[in-house]
Amino acid sequence: SQQGEEDPQALSIQEGENATMNCSYKTSINNLQWYRQNSGRGLVHLILIRSNEREKHSGRLRVTLDTSKKSSSLLITASRAADTASYFCATDRMDSSYKLIFGSGTRLLVRP
């Protein structure tokens, strides 16, 4: 069963706007990761946040983690057409070793 569920399923924004995607999960986690997938390609790791961290930045990416609500958000600032892709959260559950479970993804379209 899927551990993470992303919201929204699809998002369409104008270039330059910010994009926010949310992820909810069910069980206690060791860490949470975000990946990007361009059409027809494999997933690419974007950022990892550990269970004892609340916020992390990487370039135009900002990730937050709220373990009490079992949720995370990914913010992409000043979006570009090249950010068009699907974005997935993945969790490494504390009750299973080395098993990364992916959510259903958010399809982001950035209009030029």
Next chain:
Amino acid sequence: DAGVIQSPRHEVTEMGQEVTLRCKPISGHNSLFWYRQTMMRGLELLIYFNNNVPIDDSGMPEDRFSAKMPNASFSTLKIQPSEPRDSAVYFCASSLKDRWRKLFFGSGTQLSVL
């Protein structure tokens, strides 16, 4: 580094045929994962290996699916016999076996079973 290499990139076969997907992980990575992606079910973890040993194959759909990792640089996922419902994109990913597991994915194999 060339990254995770999967072959073939595309596979079209007829129902009942045997299909073998191949994966070469990143050198030095000691964990390897096979995922399947479909529109209906998203990304499903099929099986993963640590140090060439299968750790969890609970995601393998049925006995028609089997996976091997004879050495640290090669893995196969075999479907025998294949069925139309096996049509999907199959991804291989590798990582270091550490606590902060980051996966590196191959480009996938698009499998179509007619």
